[in-house]
Amino acid sequence: MSTVSPPDGCLIVTTTRSHSSSTVNDAIDALSPSEVVRVGGAGHKVMLLLEGKAHVYVFASPGCKKWDTCAPQAVLEAAGGTLTDIKGVQIPYHASAPHRNSTGVLASAAGQQHEVYLAKIPQHVKDNLKA
Numbered sequence: 001m002s003t004v005s006p007p008d009g010c011l012i013v014t015t016t017r018s019h020s021s022s023t024v025n026d027a028i029d030a031l032s033p034s035e036v037v038r039v040g041g042a043g044h045k046v047m048l049l050l051e052g053k054a055h056v057y058v059f060a061s062p063g064c065k066k067w068d069t070c071a072p073q074a075v076l077e078a079a080g081g082t083l084t085d086i087k088g089v090q091i092p093y094h095a096s097a098p099h100r101n102s103t104g105v106l107a108s109a110a111g112q113q114h115e116v117y118l119a120k121i122p123q124h125v126k127d128n129l130k131a
């Protein structure tokens with residue numbers, strides 16, 4: 001699967017258009033992005049990662065559900081990218097897993113250092129999101 005790499009020398013963060021909060025914005029600000037692209041839909045944001053139009057997708061909020069992230073995550077991982085919760089933990093998809101992604105979402109494009117973005121998310125943001 002071929003994808004386009006996001007540009008070097010800048011940081012484009014994609015996030016929610018309609019579910020912002022102070023925690024959501026604190027996580028974004030901590031990355032010091034050069035641009036923030038606010039669009040609706042988990043799939044839309046992952047598409048931006050695949051198209052090289054954003055480096056990282058950050059959502060430090062509990063609202064997103066398993067069915068919003070499962071297909072986008074599969075496609076992103078097939079392309080070499082990464083999607084975890086905001087703490088870097090794998091999102092569980094087994095039959096008895098809770099429907100809600102209560103510990104948020106952080107996804108990065110292929111070639112990005114996922115752990116570098118994770119390390120920049122403030123501890124109070126991580127602590128605020130409980131499983």
Ligand SMILES: Nc1ncnc2c1ncn2[C@@H]1O[C@H](COP(=O)(O)O)[C@@H](OP(=O)(O)O)[C@H]1O
Pocket residue numbers: 015016017018019039040041042043059061062063064065068
């Ligand atoms: N507070 C909330 N209540 C309900 N759904 C939410 C939500 N926050 C996020 N979501 C869902 O999580 C997905 C990503 O949210 P957002 O677009 O705001 O980043 C969206 O679903 P879809 O991916 O099916 O559009 C959206 O409906």
Ligand SMILES: [Mg+2]
Pocket residue numbers: 067068
């Ligand atoms: Mg949905």
